[in-house]
Amino acid sequence: MVALASAAISVAILVWYLVRRPPLERSTKVLLLFGLGVMPIAVAFAGNVAGFEYTLQRQFCSSCHVMLPYTEDAADPSSKSLAAIHSRNSSFGGESCYTCHADYQLFGAMTTKVNGLRHLFFYVTEYSNTGPYGEGGKPIHMYKPFQNGMCTRCHSMTAPSWRGREEHAGMLEDLEKGDAKCVDCHGGADVHPRAFAHGGSGRGPTASAAQGGKP
Amino acid sequence: MISTLTLRRLVTISAITTLVSLALMVAGMLFPLPLLLVLSMSLGQLFGTMSLVLYLLAIALDLQGVGEHEVLADRGTKPGEG
Numbered sequence: 001m002v003a004l005a006s007a008a009i010s011v012a013i014l015v016w017y018l019v020r021r022p023p024l025e026r027s028t029k030v031l032l033l034f035g036l037g038v039m040p041i042a043v044a045f046a047g048n049v050a051g052f053e054y055t056l057q058r059q060f061c062s063s064c065h066v067m068l069p070y071t072e073d074a075a076d077p078s079s080k081s082l083a084a085i086h087s088r089n090s091s092f093g094g095e096s097c098y099t100c101h102a103d104y105q106l107f108g109a110m111t112t113k114v115n116g117l118r119h120l121f122f123y124v125t126e127y128s129n130t131g132p133y134g135e136g137g138k139p140i141h142m143y144k145p146f147q148n149g150m151c152t153r154c155h156s157m158t159a160p161s162w163r164g165r166e167e168h169a170g171m172l173e174d175l176e177k178g179d180a181k182c183v184d185c186h187g188g189a190d191v192h193p194r195a196f197a198h199g200g201s202g203r204g205p206t207a208s209a210a211q212g213g214k215p
Numbered sequence: 216m217i218s219t220l221t222l223r224r225l226v227t228i229s230a231i232t233t234l235v236s237l238a239l240m241v242a243g244m245l246f247p248l249p250l251l252l253v254l255s256m257s258l259g260q261l262f263g264t265m266s267l268v269l270y271l272l273a274i275a276l277d278l279q280g281v282g283e284h285e286v287l288a289d290r291g292t293k294p295g296e297g
Contacts, residue, residue, distance in 0.1 A: 003244055007237050014230045024222065029274060032226065036233050036270045040240075040263045047240045051256055054247040063248055120249050 003046030010039035052109075055116065058087065061097045064119070066127045066134030069194040069202040071097070076204060082191040100150055101142075115143060133202030140197055148175055151182040225273040229266040236262035 013035030022028050054060055062071035073079050074087040074096055087096040102112045130137035155162065157175060162168060167185070174180035183191070194200035236259045243255020 004241065007241050010237055011234065014234055018227065018230055021223075024226065024277065029277075032230070032270065036229055037267050040233055040237060040267070043237060043240050044260050044263055047244050047255060047259075050244050051247065051252050055252065060247065060249070116249075117253065120253060123249070 003043045003050065006039040006042040006046070010035045010043065013039070052113070055113070056095045056098045058094055058097050064123050064127075065132060066123065066130060066137060066140060068133050069196065069200055070192050072204060073192060073194045079193075079204075081193050082186060104149065104153065118143070131202075134196065135202060137196075140195065146181065146183045146187065148178060148182050151186075155182075222273050222277055225269050225276075229269040229273065232262050232266035232269070236260065236266060 013031055017028070017032060017035070058071055058074060061067050062075075070083065073081055074083040076084055077088070083096065083100075086100065087093045089096070092099045098112070102108060105111075127134060127137045134140070157163070157168075157172060163172075171180055175182070181187070189195075189198040189200065192198055192200070194202055194204065196202060239255050239259030239262065243252045243259065
Protein backbone atom coordinates (compact mmCIF):
# COMPACT_ATOMS: atom_id res chain seq x y z
CA MET A 1 0.00 0.00 0.00
CA VAL A 2 2.83 2.37 0.95
CA ALA A 3 4.67 1.33 -2.19
CA LEU A 4 1.66 1.96 -4.43
CA ALA A 5 1.00 5.35 -2.82
CA SER A 6 4.67 6.31 -3.24
CA ALA A 7 4.59 5.16 -6.86
CA ALA A 8 1.44 7.19 -7.52
CA ILE A 9 2.99 10.33 -6.01
CA SER A 10 6.15 9.81 -8.02
CA VAL A 11 4.25 9.28 -11.27
CA ALA A 12 2.16 12.40 -10.62
CA ILE A 13 5.29 14.53 -10.12
CA LEU A 14 7.06 13.11 -13.17
CA VAL A 15 4.06 13.39 -15.50
CA TRP A 16 3.54 16.95 -14.29
CA TYR A 17 7.16 17.75 -15.11
CA LEU A 18 7.10 16.06 -18.53
CA VAL A 19 3.82 17.74 -19.54
CA ARG A 20 4.31 21.20 -18.11
CA ARG A 21 8.10 21.49 -18.60
CA PRO A 22 8.56 24.08 -15.84
CA PRO A 23 11.91 25.91 -15.54
CA LEU A 24 14.45 24.10 -13.35
CA GLU A 25 14.12 26.36 -10.36
CA ARG A 26 14.92 25.31 -6.82
CA SER A 27 11.34 24.27 -6.02
CA THR A 28 11.14 22.18 -9.20
CA LYS A 29 14.44 20.49 -8.38
CA VAL A 30 13.31 19.63 -4.86
CA LEU A 31 10.02 18.29 -6.19
CA LEU A 32 11.87 16.23 -8.79
CA LEU A 33 14.19 14.90 -6.10
CA PHE A 34 11.09 13.46 -4.43
CA GLY A 35 9.71 12.16 -7.73
CA LEU A 36 12.99 10.70 -8.96
CA GLY A 37 14.67 9.73 -5.72
CA VAL A 38 12.80 9.55 -2.45
CA MET A 39 9.54 8.02 -3.70
CA PRO A 40 11.10 5.45 -6.08
CA ILE A 41 13.48 4.36 -3.29
CA ALA A 42 10.46 3.83 -1.04
CA VAL A 43 8.78 1.81 -3.83
CA ALA A 44 11.93 -0.29 -4.35
CA PHE A 45 12.33 -0.96 -0.64
CA ALA A 46 8.69 -1.88 -0.09
CA GLY A 47 8.70 -3.85 -3.34
CA ASN A 48 11.72 -5.87 -2.20
CA VAL A 49 10.14 -6.68 1.13
CA ALA A 50 6.82 -7.63 -0.50
CA GLY A 51 8.62 -9.61 -3.21
CA PHE A 52 10.77 -11.57 -0.79
CA GLU A 53 7.75 -12.26 1.39
CA TYR A 54 5.73 -13.49 -1.57
CA THR A 55 8.52 -15.78 -2.76
CA LEU A 56 8.24 -17.64 0.55
CA GLN A 57 4.70 -18.74 -0.28
CA ARG A 58 3.91 -22.18 -1.68
CA GLN A 59 1.58 -20.38 -4.09
CA PHE A 60 4.65 -18.72 -5.61
CA CYS A 61 6.43 -22.05 -6.08
CA SER A 62 3.40 -23.39 -7.91
CA SER A 63 3.54 -20.52 -10.43
CA CYS A 64 5.93 -22.74 -12.40
CA HIS A 65 3.97 -25.66 -13.81
CA VAL A 66 6.80 -28.13 -13.25
CA MET A 67 6.26 -27.67 -9.52
CA LEU A 68 2.60 -28.73 -9.66
CA PRO A 69 3.31 -32.40 -8.88
CA TYR A 70 4.87 -31.16 -5.65
CA THR A 71 2.61 -28.29 -4.69
CA GLU A 72 -0.73 -29.86 -5.62
CA ASP A 73 0.08 -32.84 -3.45
CA ALA A 74 1.24 -30.58 -0.63
CA ALA A 75 -2.07 -28.70 -0.81
CA ASP A 76 -4.18 -31.89 -1.03
CA PRO A 77 -6.04 -32.30 2.29
CA SER A 78 -6.42 -36.03 1.70
CA SER A 79 -2.77 -36.69 0.89
CA LYS A 80 -0.74 -38.57 3.46
CA SER A 81 2.64 -37.58 2.03
CA LEU A 82 5.15 -35.93 4.35
CA ALA A 83 4.99 -32.75 2.28
CA ALA A 84 1.21 -32.60 2.66
CA ILE A 85 1.31 -33.39 6.38
CA HIS A 86 3.85 -30.61 6.93
CA SER A 87 1.85 -28.24 4.72
CA ARG A 88 -1.18 -28.74 6.96
CA ASN A 89 0.80 -27.31 9.87
CA SER A 90 -0.90 -24.01 10.57
CA SER A 91 2.28 -22.26 11.73
CA PHE A 92 4.22 -22.59 8.46
CA GLY A 93 2.05 -24.61 6.09
CA GLY A 94 1.63 -21.81 3.57
CA GLU A 95 5.41 -21.53 3.34
CA SER A 96 6.13 -25.25 3.52
CA CYS A 97 8.37 -25.37 0.41
CA TYR A 98 10.64 -22.65 1.74
CA THR A 99 10.57 -23.91 5.32
CA CYS A 100 11.90 -27.34 4.35
CA HIS A 101 14.13 -26.38 1.41
CA ALA A 102 15.76 -23.10 2.45
CA ASP A 103 19.36 -22.89 3.56
CA TYR A 104 19.51 -21.85 7.16
CA GLN A 105 23.19 -21.00 7.47
CA LEU A 106 24.51 -17.46 7.63
CA PHE A 107 23.24 -15.74 4.47
CA GLY A 108 20.99 -18.77 3.95
CA ALA A 109 18.11 -16.62 2.76
CA MET A 110 20.34 -15.03 0.13
CA THR A 111 21.78 -18.33 -1.14
CA THR A 112 18.25 -19.70 -1.33
CA LYS A 113 17.15 -16.75 -3.43
CA VAL A 114 20.19 -17.09 -5.70
CA ASN A 115 19.24 -20.72 -6.21
CA GLY A 116 15.75 -19.48 -7.00
CA LEU A 117 17.26 -17.50 -9.87
CA ARG A 118 18.90 -20.71 -11.08
CA HIS A 119 15.48 -22.39 -10.91
CA LEU A 120 14.06 -19.64 -13.08
CA PHE A 121 16.92 -19.92 -15.58
CA PHE A 122 16.45 -23.68 -15.93
CA TYR A 123 12.68 -23.25 -16.08
CA VAL A 124 12.92 -20.85 -19.00
CA THR A 125 15.70 -22.70 -20.83
CA GLU A 126 14.77 -26.34 -20.23
CA TYR A 127 11.22 -26.77 -18.95
CA SER A 128 9.11 -24.11 -20.63
CA ASN A 129 7.89 -26.46 -23.36
CA THR A 130 7.16 -29.43 -21.15
CA GLY A 131 3.67 -30.84 -20.47
CA PRO A 132 1.15 -29.31 -18.07
CA TYR A 133 2.83 -31.04 -15.12
CA GLY A 134 6.33 -30.90 -16.55
CA GLU A 135 6.00 -34.13 -18.53
CA GLY A 136 8.89 -34.65 -20.90
CA GLY A 137 11.32 -32.53 -18.92
CA LYS A 138 14.48 -33.70 -17.23
CA PRO A 139 13.89 -35.20 -13.77
CA ILE A 140 13.93 -32.47 -11.16
CA HIS A 141 16.49 -32.89 -8.43
CA MET A 142 17.94 -30.79 -5.64
CA TYR A 143 21.22 -28.92 -6.15
CA LYS A 144 22.73 -30.54 -3.07
CA PRO A 145 21.71 -33.38 -0.75
CA PHE A 146 18.93 -32.68 1.71
CA GLN A 147 20.55 -31.91 5.04
CA ASN A 148 19.42 -33.47 8.30
CA GLY A 149 19.38 -30.01 9.82
CA MET A 150 16.29 -29.18 7.79
CA CYS A 151 14.42 -31.86 9.73
CA THR A 152 16.10 -31.51 13.11
CA ARG A 153 15.28 -27.81 13.28
CA CYS A 154 11.86 -29.00 14.43
CA HIS A 155 12.24 -32.73 15.05
CA SER A 156 14.68 -32.91 17.91
CA MET A 157 16.81 -36.04 18.05
CA THR A 158 16.91 -35.70 21.81
CA ALA A 159 13.16 -35.95 22.23
CA PRO A 160 12.04 -39.10 24.05
CA SER A 161 9.49 -39.75 21.32
CA TRP A 162 12.29 -39.76 18.71
CA ARG A 163 14.73 -41.81 20.78
CA GLY A 164 11.99 -44.22 21.72
CA ARG A 165 11.58 -45.37 18.11
CA GLU A 166 13.20 -48.72 17.56
CA GLU A 167 14.30 -47.71 14.04
CA HIS A 168 16.27 -44.76 15.38
CA ALA A 169 18.27 -46.84 17.86
CA GLY A 170 21.95 -46.83 16.99
CA MET A 171 21.56 -44.22 14.27
CA LEU A 172 22.06 -41.12 16.38
CA GLU A 173 25.81 -40.88 15.83
CA ASP A 174 25.58 -41.45 12.09
CA LEU A 175 22.79 -38.89 11.80
CA GLU A 176 24.73 -36.31 13.78
CA LYS A 177 27.81 -36.86 11.60
CA GLY A 178 25.73 -36.74 8.47
CA ASP A 179 26.73 -40.26 7.47
CA ALA A 180 23.07 -41.22 7.56
CA LYS A 181 20.29 -39.01 6.24
CA CYS A 182 16.75 -38.62 7.50
CA VAL A 183 15.63 -38.83 3.89
CA ASP A 184 17.29 -42.22 3.48
CA CYS A 185 14.24 -43.61 5.25
CA HIS A 186 11.74 -40.73 5.03
CA GLY A 187 12.46 -39.36 1.55
CA GLY A 188 11.51 -39.88 -2.08
CA ALA A 189 7.93 -40.96 -2.69
CA ASP A 190 7.10 -40.65 1.01
CA VAL A 191 7.58 -36.89 0.68
CA HIS A 192 6.59 -36.10 -2.90
CA PRO A 193 4.70 -39.11 -4.26
CA ARG A 194 3.49 -37.38 -7.42
CA ALA A 195 6.96 -36.26 -8.53
CA PHE A 196 8.27 -37.88 -11.71
CA ALA A 197 11.66 -38.26 -10.04
CA HIS A 198 10.03 -40.48 -7.39
CA GLY A 199 7.98 -42.58 -9.78
CA GLY A 200 4.83 -40.46 -9.70
CA SER A 201 2.70 -39.39 -12.66
CA GLY A 202 2.66 -35.72 -11.73
CA ARG A 203 -1.10 -35.76 -11.11
CA GLY A 204 -3.20 -36.77 -8.13
CA PRO A 205 -4.56 -40.30 -7.59
CA THR A 206 -7.90 -39.55 -9.31
CA ALA A 207 -6.26 -38.13 -12.40
CA SER A 208 -3.79 -41.00 -12.44
CA ALA A 209 -6.63 -43.53 -12.31
CA ALA A 210 -8.35 -41.76 -15.21
CA GLN A 211 -5.13 -42.10 -17.17
CA GLY A 212 -5.04 -45.86 -16.77
CA GLY A 213 -4.10 -46.33 -13.17
CA LYS A 214 -0.52 -45.17 -13.36
CA PRO A 215 0.90 -44.54 -9.91
CA MET B 216 30.04 23.24 -23.92
CA ILE B 217 27.14 21.68 -22.00
CA SER B 218 24.03 23.77 -22.40
CA THR B 219 20.87 24.25 -20.37
CA LEU B 220 19.14 22.18 -23.03
CA THR B 221 21.43 19.25 -22.21
CA LEU B 222 20.58 19.59 -18.54
CA ARG B 223 16.86 19.56 -19.36
CA ARG B 224 17.40 16.53 -21.58
CA LEU B 225 19.20 14.73 -18.76
CA VAL B 226 16.29 15.43 -16.41
CA THR B 227 13.77 14.36 -19.06
CA ILE B 228 15.60 11.08 -19.71
CA SER B 229 15.84 10.58 -15.97
CA ALA B 230 12.09 11.15 -15.55
CA ILE B 231 11.19 8.73 -18.35
CA THR B 232 13.57 6.07 -17.00
CA THR B 233 12.03 6.46 -13.56
CA LEU B 234 8.55 5.95 -15.02
CA VAL B 235 9.75 2.72 -16.69
CA SER B 236 11.35 1.53 -13.47
CA LEU B 237 8.22 2.35 -11.46
CA ALA B 238 6.08 0.44 -13.97
CA LEU B 239 8.32 -2.63 -13.59
CA MET B 240 8.43 -2.41 -9.80
CA VAL B 241 4.67 -1.93 -9.44
CA ALA B 242 3.97 -4.73 -11.93
CA GLY B 243 6.16 -7.03 -9.82
CA MET B 244 4.08 -6.19 -6.77
CA LEU B 245 0.67 -6.46 -8.43
CA PHE B 246 1.44 -9.62 -10.45
CA PRO B 247 4.09 -11.49 -8.45
CA LEU B 248 5.00 -14.04 -11.12
CA PRO B 249 8.58 -15.35 -10.99
CA LEU B 250 9.83 -13.68 -14.16
CA LEU B 251 8.12 -10.38 -13.40
CA LEU B 252 9.45 -10.37 -9.84
CA VAL B 253 12.98 -10.93 -11.07
CA LEU B 254 12.61 -8.19 -13.69
CA SER B 255 11.12 -5.89 -11.08
CA MET B 256 13.93 -6.47 -8.59
CA SER B 257 16.72 -6.31 -11.17
CA LEU B 258 15.91 -4.20 -14.23
CA GLY B 259 13.35 -2.08 -12.37
CA GLN B 260 15.81 -1.12 -9.69
CA LEU B 261 18.67 -0.75 -12.17
CA PHE B 262 16.63 1.76 -14.19
CA GLY B 263 15.61 3.54 -10.99
CA THR B 264 19.22 3.84 -9.85
CA MET B 265 20.32 5.00 -13.30
CA SER B 266 17.68 7.69 -13.40
CA LEU B 267 18.60 8.99 -9.94
CA VAL B 268 22.28 9.11 -10.96
CA LEU B 269 21.37 11.02 -14.12
CA TYR B 270 19.29 13.49 -12.12
CA LEU B 271 22.05 14.00 -9.55
CA LEU B 272 24.49 14.51 -12.42
CA ALA B 273 22.19 17.16 -13.88
CA ILE B 274 21.98 18.88 -10.49
CA ALA B 275 25.75 18.74 -10.04
CA LEU B 276 26.31 20.28 -13.48
CA ASP B 277 23.72 22.92 -12.72
CA LEU B 278 25.44 23.80 -9.45
CA GLN B 279 28.74 24.17 -11.33
CA GLY B 280 27.14 26.83 -13.45
CA VAL B 281 26.66 24.85 -16.64
CA GLY B 282 24.42 26.78 -18.99
CA GLU B 283 25.16 30.05 -17.21
CA HIS B 284 26.94 31.38 -20.33
CA GLU B 285 23.64 31.19 -22.23
CA VAL B 286 21.83 33.24 -19.62
CA LEU B 287 24.59 35.82 -19.63
CA ALA B 288 24.62 35.90 -23.42
CA ASP B 289 20.89 36.55 -23.38
CA ARG B 290 21.50 39.50 -21.07
CA GLY B 291 24.32 40.78 -23.30
CA THR B 292 27.05 40.49 -20.65
CA LYS B 293 30.23 38.42 -20.46
CA PRO B 294 30.94 35.85 -17.72
CA GLY B 295 32.63 37.61 -14.81
CA GLU B 296 31.09 41.02 -15.53
CA GLY B 297 28.21 40.23 -13.17
